[in-house]
Amino acid sequence: MTNEVATLEVPEWSIAADSALKLEPGSRQLSASPSSASLLTNTSSNKPKILLMGLSKAGKTSIRNVIFHKMSANETQFLDPTHKIDKIDISNKSFLDFQLWDFPGKLDISHLRDKEDTSTIEKIFVEARVLIFVIDPVEEKHSIAIDRLHGTILEAYKINPKIKFEVFIHKSDSINEDQKIDNIREMTHRINRKLMTAGLQDRILISFRTTSIYDHSIFEAMSIVCQQLLENVLSPFENILNAFVSSNKMEKAFIFDLHPKIFIATDSSTFDMPTYELCCDMLDLIADMGCIYQEYEGGEERGVFSTCSVIKLNDTLLHLKQINRHLALVCIQLQQETACTQGIVDYNFQQLKHGIQEVLKVANL
């Protein structure tokens, strides 16, 4: 198969979306029919995987349930320990398309290696894109967790050198700020020392994040993880949003996936937690309202997704606009006398929607 270079041209809208979505589609993409993402999802073995590992009681299943099953954080206290590998496929409801493998805390990869169960290990790590390792900072089992992480990383790297490692220092609601940074430092230090002895410290990049299911930090962390599955659309999305924000005098814009409440793209300016939380809360509110009152049938058939709302808070306008079945744009606009009028925002949004659909068409998603 010769490499076809599909360059995205966004007409008239004149923003950076053209900036080079150079796709060199592999055979997998081409074999799938262009419009249906669903065809791809059926071949479940080929799906990208996110692995969720960690010691028992670290909070893996809680994370899974809170993010993908909308469980409230308080209910997670009563979860039973996981005994077998839970594979959940989230593609049917979501824009994202991956499998999440929730591992039991007892499963230690290096034990499998000791038993020479290589096929299982390969099955686990092949096609895995991200490995999330959850550590409970309150437990006094740091060294065990670090050892486990180290063993897992080595095995994973052996099978699949492209896998990305994320360490969630979880339950950060129970520790204060100083302890958080201390924890991160301690973990980084120890795991780097271990990797250094293995000679891998420069090849493996591990990202540490502090998370908690009681606030939005777990959603933010999971968003960043999921964005790594979307490398090919991330930069065009970001450029589109950059242009959108600058032309509408917005403060910040996110593209959210509606079902797992995580954002898949944002503009390039930095943001802080309050901003993100505000957008999340708005999304929650509208989604809940929609669940009660919205009639989906007609809309979906016609291909019209028109959930749209504007909330005014003091000086701030919050916009929520649905892009397609799974995606919605949430943005914050500061209200000023010079602010863009609603009409311009609406027009620009139509352009954005168009651009995003173009990107998705090219990316076969």
Added chain:
Amino acid sequence: MEKSLRFWNEEKIQKNIFNDSQSGNMIKLAVWTGSKSTTEIRACVIKRHIYKILTIKDKEGVSDNNKSYQFKLPDGEDAIFPTQTVDWNPEHIDQIAVGLANNYVLHWNLTTAKCIRFHKATCENKSSGHSFTSSRTLTCIQWSPKNPNLLIYGTKDPFINVWDVREPAPDQTYANDGVLDIKFDPHDENQFAVASENHDVTIYDLRNTSTEKIRSEKKPVSKKFKFSAHENRTLKCEWNPKIRNQLATSGQTNIKIWAVDYSKEYHLHNEMTLITTRNSAYSIKWSPVCEYLLASHSHSSRYVEIWDIRRRFKPYRHFREDPTNKSKLGRLLLHWHESPHALLTLNTNNADLSMHARRDAINMENFAPSCAISCSPYDEMSFVTAYKPSKRQPRIRTKSEGTKDNTGSVHFPVENSLVDRLTFRKGGLSSEQPSVSFSPVTASYVSEEYSSGNESHEQITAIPDTAPDRSFIFTRPISSKEDYSFKFRYLAKNYKFSGLSLEELCHHNAKIAESQALLHVASNWRLLSVLFASEEVTMPFYEEENQKRNKRSGTVYSDRGTILTSESPESAEQESDSDHMEYPRPSYVSEEELSDEEYNIEPPDSYQNWDMLDEPFTQQAALNTESTECEELSDRSSQPDPDQGLYSFDNFHQDTMASVRHSRTELMKINMGALTRDMLEDLVNEGDVQTACTMLLVLEKKLTKTIDPMSLGDLEINWFHSYIDLLSRFQLWSVQAAVVAQAPDPIKVLNTKNVITAMCTKCSTNDKVGGKRAVLHSGLCSRCGIVAVCSLCRIAVKGLYIWCQGCCHGGHPHHMRQWFENNRLCPAACGHACQFS
């Protein structure tokens, strides 16, 4: 510092650069930092792809020639993409580097308005199975401060590129997480710091890249130094231009100042200062003139704060945008110019360029509530706050509530800002509030309050109603761990008043008091030793006689201090051991532990030593003795005010120790008894009955023999009574018994009341009808002569004997304790339900 922070013209300059206000946070600013001598500032303000060159001069203000230019791509096309980031070449005034939103990096000539070179920031990404060039947003760009051809830029893609602009493409690439900020170290052109989307700050060295290039092989170049800076993202980093290796980083809620030390690889404690900002500081700048000043801006707060990093709790200065003008909302870009020293801000939303003068800065100190905090030598902390009664009253209330917690330990809810301003303006305070003064919360009272669980022992001592601002003084001990009850116990257990020479006793007790931070008590002890202990040195003959007498009455000597066997009172009054007695002798050990031989061997040597030592002292004394000094001493000692006398006296004490010793005769002329009495009374007035009584015990002999007017009056007896009472409240029975045994006659009477006679087990059980009980004397029954045996082990009890007063049975304390842990009735099986406590 005030002088160095002179802004160039005391007027604020403000000018709108672009007339239309539809800029949408897309304004960028670059300032030429190369000029060192001229008094003008050159700035380049960019709105999307249009830029203007401004010159700002004193008096003339901002001039921009009304010309605007446009960035163009090299093929002549207009670059219509918004500018993401820009930096002005520090060496060449006509060159800037611009990063556009379509990821073009332009090397732009300002004079010809043409692009010299350009490069597209992309990276090939093959990690996900299919290869494509990704191009996430450019976030930062910077010229090397020393090499005018070296440009570095970072993108949200995890790569940093170093581009020598003479080359067609970047030649060095580093892998990093999404880059948010890159800054070259101004002191070392080869290294730069990178703030990334995760919590890390990484410092790279350009020279380290020789081995691998990321394009040729997928292996990241080893980084030089990396540390976790913030809990979440690290937004900005900034090197201090004045201090080498000092780096400021800003995170979501705070700014941290780091002393970067490369010697340790992962060292965890190089954090110097933490400044807590209320919002994320998106922009930080060091002052190029004053190394302590750091400006920060967070765009949700809409003001600029200038921090003095030495005083990190309050902003040093504060620039506030006009809050009424809504169009001013927008992020501010900061630039701190060196010469002239000025802070430039550019509002990204409406392109207002402001040149801030010091005059419109708000001095945050003026807004701080005036309060003060100070420690007294009494180990108390006072907190004075002046407040407007209407507003601040609730705050005071919460403070007083917050000071008490469950355990009784004291926590001062001292706000950080208070500690920061720990200058107790004594002069100013006393001039305003002459009536404010320390109220000594005395040790014993406080300890009583603690023991009884009193909730409110906060003493509000001064509330002058006439004052415009009310002042409160909360006086309370600072010590949280060792509160006064603990101190009292410790002192009671460790004070010695017998067994050693007077001087040694005094020194020992002084040390004990010092260990509890009771400095004034310690100095009083030293004073006592100066006043009285000299006798022993200067009167060797008296000592010798005394020792000889002791030797003759050896048994009496060794029995001194044993309480349970109630010895004759004379033994307690014996003069203490010689100074050379090596073994510290605890007062309450029973006599078996010390053998008589050791005592008898020791003294002869020590006499000789005494004579030897005495000789040089007397010579020195002849030189040093001056009556003036002695008078001075007596003056000082007559006012044992710990506030004033404390520290100065210690030095004085050491300087004049020798002379004082030998001028005893002069001192004796002064009425020492009265002095001592004053001192003791003062101590008691402070509430320290403990020390006063212990001093009396130590001085007992001296007082009765050498000082006539010092006799125990009713007052002193009262002291003793209260001290003994306190001791019993703290359940320090043995100390109490020792004090009573050692105390002067009127007190010792107390002891007789407390004598509980031990009775012979055998005789008293046999002879119950007669009512007479056989009394045990030193373990032997006065009637039958049988030794008291332990009811459990049936062995004669040597040492401590514990018995039931109901049935007279008893035995070894540890046996009894064992027995009564599990049993209720008497171990001798007499059927009596003994009460063991």
